[in-house]
Structures are given as C-alpha cells and as structure tokens.
Amino acid sequence: MRILTKEEAKFIDQWAPTKGHLPLALLMENAGRGVAEAIVTATEEENRSLDVVIVAGKGNNGADGLVAARQLEEWGHEVRVVIPCDDKSGSPLFQQQLAAIEALEIPVLTLADGDVFEAADVIVDGLLGTGLQGELQGPILELLDRMEAHVDTYPDTLLVAIDVPSGLNANTGAVAEGTLGMDLTVTFGAPKQGMCLYPGKSYCGEIIVKGLGFAWETALLDESNEHFPTELITAELIDALLPEREPTYHKGSNGHTLIIGGSDGMIGAPLLAAEAAVYAGAGKVTTVVPSDCLRMLQTKIMPEVMTGSFGNLLHLRMHSSEKQAVAIGPGLGRNEETTTLVKNFMTTTEVPLVIDADALWALGHMDIVGHEFSKRERPVIMTPHLGEFARLTGLTIDSIEANRIEVARQFAIKYQVVLVLKGAPTVVASPDGLVAVNSSGNEGMGTGGMGDTLTGIIASLLGQGLEEVEAAMAGVFLHGAAADFLYETRHVGFMPSEVARQVPYIMTEVVGSE
Numbered sequence: 001m002r003i004l005t006k007e008e009a010k011f012i013d014q015w016a017p018t019k020g021h022l023p024l025a026l027l028m029e030n031a032g033r034g035v036a037e038a039i040v041t042a043t044e045e046e047n048r049s050l051d052v053v054i055v056a057g058k059g060n061n062g063a064d065g066l067v068a069a070r071q072l073e074e075w076g077h078e079v080r081v082v083i084p085c086d087d088k089s090g091s092p093l094f095q096q097q098l099a100a101i102e103a104l105e106i107p108v109l110t111l112a113d114g115d116v117f118e119a120a121d122v123i124v125d126g127l128l129g130t131g132l133q134g135e136l137q138g139p140i141l142e143l144l145d146r147m148e149a150h151v152d153t154y155p156d157t158l159l160v161a162i163d164v165p166s167g168l169n170a171n172t173g174a175v176a177e178g179t180l181g182m183d184l185t186v187t188f189g190a191p192k193q194g195m196c197l198y199p200g201k202s203y204c205g206e207i208i209v210k211g212l213g214f215a216w217e218t219a220l221l222d223e224s225n226e227h228f229p230t231e232l233i234t235a236e237l238i239d240a241l242l243p244e245r246e247p248t249y250h251k252g253s254n255g256h257t258l259i260i261g262g263s264d265g266m267i268g269a270p271l272l273a274a275e276a277a278v279y280a281g282a283g284k285v286t287t288v289v290p291s292d293c294l295r296m297l298q299t300k301i302m303p304e305v306m307t308g309s310f311g312n313l314l315h316l317r318m319h320s321s322e323k324q325a326v327a328i329g330p331g332l333g334r335n336e337e338t339t340t341l342v343k344n345f346m347t348t349t350e351v352p353l354v355i356d357a358d359a360l361w362a363l364g365h366m367d368i369v370g371h372e373f374s375k376r377e378r379p380v381i382m383t384p385h386l387g388e389f390a391r392l393t394g395l396t397i398d399s400i401e402a403n404r405i406e407v408a409r410q411f412a413i414k415y416q417v418v419l420v421l422k423g424a425p426t427v428v429a430s431p432d433g434l435v436a437v438n439s440s441g442n443e444g445m446g447t448g449g450m451g452d453t454l455t456g457i458i459a460s461l462l463g464q465g466l467e468e469v470e471a472a473m474a475g476v477f478l479h480g481a482a483a484d485f486l487y488e489t490r491h492v493g494f495m496p497s498e499v500a501r502q503v504p505y506i507m508t509e510v511v512g513s514e
C-alpha cells in the first residue's frame with residue numbers, strides 16, 4: 001500500500017484542478033463526506049442522533065471539517081462548529097465552506113462562548129493537517145488543551161482526527177507539544193508517512209482511509225513528479241511476493257542457504273540464523289564457523305542444518321560456491337584477522353549476499369568500501385540496526401531516527417544496496433529509491449538474537465529465488481508478524497527461536513489468504 005508525504009499530497013492537490021480537471025472543492029467534498037461516513041460507522045451501534053463538535057482550523061483541513069459538519073447535519077445529527085478565533089480569515093476554500101455553514105445556520109463558536117464541548121458525543125479535530133509548520137501555539141493549542149480536558153472528564157467521547165492528528169508531522173511522525181491521541185484518524189487517498197512512524201503512529205488510533213473520488217496514483221505518474229515512492233509492507237503485499245511451490249519441487253528447488261558466522265562465546269547467533277532459514281523454507285541450510293567453534297555448534301544445532309568450518313578466504317569461497325544465498329556476520333566477532341578475511345570475501349564475491357552484525361562492523365565506514373558494492377550485478381542486502389547504521393555512515397542515531405525513511409533511501413541509492421534499517425519500524429530501501437515501511441513487529445522483540453533470526457529468514461527467501469528487495473520486505477514482515485502472533489499471549493519473554501518457529505504458520509496464513 002502506498003503511503004504519502006505532505007509534498008506528494010500537495011502535488012495531488014495541485015495536479016487535480018490543473019491537469020486532472022477536478023476542482024479542489026470536489027476532492028474536499030469527498031474528503032468531508034468520508035469523515036462523516038466514518039463517524040456514523042464508528043457509532044453505528046448507538047443508532048441515534050449524535051451531538052458532534054467540529055473543531056476547524058483555517059486551512060483546508062478545517063474546510064474538510066466544515067464539509068463533514070454540513071453532511072452530518074443533513075443526516076440528522078446535532079452539529080456545531082468551533083473555530084480558533086472570531087475573525088473569518090482563512091484559505092479560500094475555508095471561507096467558502098464557512099459561508100455555507102453560516103447560511104445553513106449551523107452554530108459557529110469560539111472558546112469565548114464557554115463550554116463548547118458540553119454534551120458532545122464526538123469531537124472532530126480539523127485544526128491542522130499536512131500544512132502544519134513548527135510548534136502548536138495560541139488559540140489552536142488552547143483548543144487542543146480544552147479538548148483533552150473534556151475527554152479526560154468524559155472518556156466515552158469519540159475523538160476523530162481529519163487527515164492527521166493536529167500537531168503530527170505528516171512526513172517524520174514527530175509530534176508537537178499538545179498533540180492529542182485520537183480514537184480514529186480518517187485520512188485521504190492513503191495513510192500519510194508520519195502515521196506509520198513513531199511517535200506519530202501511537203497518536204492516530206484506528207486509521208481509516210477514504211477516497212478522494214479519483215485514482216490519485218495517476219497524478220503521481222505525471223512526469224513532473226520527482227518524489228520517490230514509499231510503501232507500507234502489508235500482508236497483501238507479501239502474499240504477492242512469497243515463492244509458490246509446484247507439486248514437483250524438491251530440496252534442490254528451494255535453494256541452499258549458507259550462514260557464515262560464530263566465534264568463541266557467540267555460537268548462538270549463526271545457529272539462530274540457520275535454524276530460522278530452515279523454518280522459512282530453505283531447501284538446504286549450511287552453517288560454517290571458525291574451526292575452533294565447530295564442535296560446539298554441532299552439539300547444539302538442529303539436525304537439519306549442515307555444518308562446516310573456515311579459516312581463510314579460500315574456505316569461504318569454497319563454501320559459498322553453488323549456494324543460492326549467503327548471509328555473513330552473525331556472531332563473527334571483531335578480531336582483526338576475521339575482520340580482514342570477511343571484508344575481503346564480501347567485497348570480492350558475486351554470490352547473493354546478506355551482510356549483518358559483525359560483518360557490517362568489518363566494513364567500517366561505507367565510503368571506504370561502498371563503491372565495491374555498487375559495481376555488483378545483484379545488490380547486497382545490508383541489515384544494520386540503528387547503532388550499526390550510525391557507524392557505517394558517521395551519522396548520529398538521533399539524526400537517523402528523525403528522518404529514517406529519507407536517510408535509508410539516500411544510502412541505498414548512493415551505494416546501490418538493499419538496506420534493511422532495523423528498528424521500530426524497520427524500513428527497507430532499494431537501489432532504485434523505493435522505501436517500504438514495515439507494518440508488523442512489536443516491543444516484545446527487544447531480545448538478543450532477534451536480528452540473527454531475521455537474517456536467516458531473509459537469506460532463506462533469497463535462496464528460494466526472491467529478488468533482494470522482495471526477500472528483504474517479505475523477511476521483515478514475516479519476522480514481525482510471527483512476533484505479533486506471540487505478542488497476543490505474551491508481551492515479553494518470547495524468544496527469537498520461537499519467532500522463527502512461528503514463521504511457517506505465518507507463511508501458510510499469508511499464502512493461504514489468496
């Protein structure tokens with residue numbers, strides 16, 4: 001599912017009346033009706049006339065609210081409008097919609113009129129949408145504070161945001177001081193990017209997408225659109241990506257995945273990755289570790305995984321030949337000898353490659369080795385968490401978190417790699433500029449070894465024939481969805497190995513949903 005930045009929403013807004021021959025007021029009519037419909041649906045069980053307060057700012061977000069007010073009144077609900085201050089300035093469409101509200105004698109109030117929220121069943125936040133700039137202040141902040149106070153006293157009041165909760169940055173997900181958590185956010189065309197990122201995601205409540213009355217994707221295909229696309233990774237997307245098996249398939253058809261990792265005291269990491277690769281459906285899985293760790297590995301690993309050892313570059317080349325996918329890094333350790341060895345291997349091999357953990361560390365700063373990857377025929381997949389990514393790029397963790405989508409996109413384009421930037425949420429960036437934001441996963445996943453499991457799943461899918469970006473997207477979604485299933489009964493204490501064991505069920509459910 002596509003998600004939109006405020007620049008893309010604006011582009012659609014400008015395309016519609018110029019190239020699309022669709023007046024903005026028509027889009028607004030659809031948006032406002034969408035809000036009214038969503039309110040009626042959410043309160044359906046009550047089956048009675050509602051007392052609705054529409055709080056409208058002076059831009060087009062507020063104008064959408066005024067359309068909703070008009071619509072709800074037509075449907076027999078008790079409606080009043082609250083605006084931040086008494087002067088009637090605002091965007092042209094706001095003024096036009098306000099004139100209609102006044103002509104219909106729908107009450108228009110300000111905070112000077114006393115307790116404007118008294119007896120409200122529903123309060124609609126149409127103060128600010130994608131036009132938010134800077135901090136909330138003045139009468140807008142005061143209105144939000146009063147709404148919050150009312151909802152604290154009457155928690156049954158339904159709080160509905162138009163497009164985005166006012167104060168939420170539609171691109172980054174940052175929230176201004178004073179932003180309220182909603183029960184429902186009715187957004188138009190597609191979710192806004194900031195609604196899929198924290199902290200914004202936590203403020204939206206249930207997200208309902210309403211149409212604008214035309215296929216807005218067409219607008220974005222216009223040659224003057226220079227924005228790179230961003231998607232949300234959902235079950236439907238993954239359903240279309242997962243490898244389908246013919247009745248005649250055998251282990252040779254399902255890919256041979258190699259995991260290179262392990263060091264003294266860190267044998268669990270390659271083990272978790274290898275076992276996860278088995279659960280994700282690899283035809284064969286082999287793990288190779290430094291010679292002195294082999295015996296320990298063999299006593300612990302599941303019998304389905306083949307094992308071996310390495311000591312030099314020749315060994316790594318030999319093990320990786322005739323493998324459909326190789327993942328390198330889990331538990332490798334950071335001694336100088338291994339670092340040099342794996343760095344040489346990574347920058348000289350053409351095998352489909354997932355680079356994780358200590359192998360990312362071995363790369364050092366990306367500017368030194370990145371150009372080697374951009375020469376490859378198939379991109380490597382890199383799976384850093386924020387700390388590893390900060391080291392690779394020299395950026396601070398705060399600056400990455402503040403703008404993870406664009407930072408990931410620029411990195412993937414610059415080095416021509418598939419980047420899996422892990423976190424909440426994980427984003428997958430591809431060399432052509434597409435970024436996909438994962439929609440699965442939860443805070444119960446903050447346990448050592450969770451990333452090793454992800455690496456195994458991605459390598460397994462890569463070995464089964466998925467393209468790099470497909471394997472990365474499917475891997476992060478399945479990993480998070482498996483954890484979400486466990487989260488239903490346990491919010492903490494589920495293990496990476498349990499997440500891996502859940503993956504086949506999620507794959508069956510996803511593939512079976514067609």
Ligand SMILES: NC(=O)C1=CN([C@@H]2O[C@H](COP(=O)(O)OP(=O)(O)OC[C@H]3O[C@@H](n4cnc5c(N)ncnc54)[C@H](O)[C@@H]3O)[C@@H](O)[C@H]2O)[C@@H](O)CC1
Nearest residue numbers: 009013027028031059060061128129130131132133135163
């Ligand atoms: N294609 C689309 O995306 C469509 C968008 N529509 C609506 O249009 C909205 C965007 O409208 P606008 O561009 O007019 O923007 P907004 O309505 O979000 O806000 C713009 C106004 O708010 C003021 N403002 C901005 N930040 C402020 C702050 N921190 N404190 C106080 N005032 C602040 C601005 O000075 C301006 O007057 C969307 O969110 C959506 O609700 C709909 O009408 C349908 C079509």
Ligand SMILES: Nc1ncnc2c1ncn2[C@@H]1O[C@H](COP(=O)(O)OP(=O)(O)O)[C@@H](O)[C@H]1O
Nearest residue numbers: 385422423424441442443445448449450451452
């Ligand atoms: N709060 C969270 N929400 C969603 N996913 C999370 C959360 N915390 C951790 N994860 C996921 O768990 C995994 C942790 O990976 P990583 O930090 O590499 O762990 P390790 O190094 O222990 O294997 C990543 O896939 C990450 O996205």
Ligand SMILES: [K+]
Nearest residue numbers: 125128164166
């Ligand atoms: K709003």
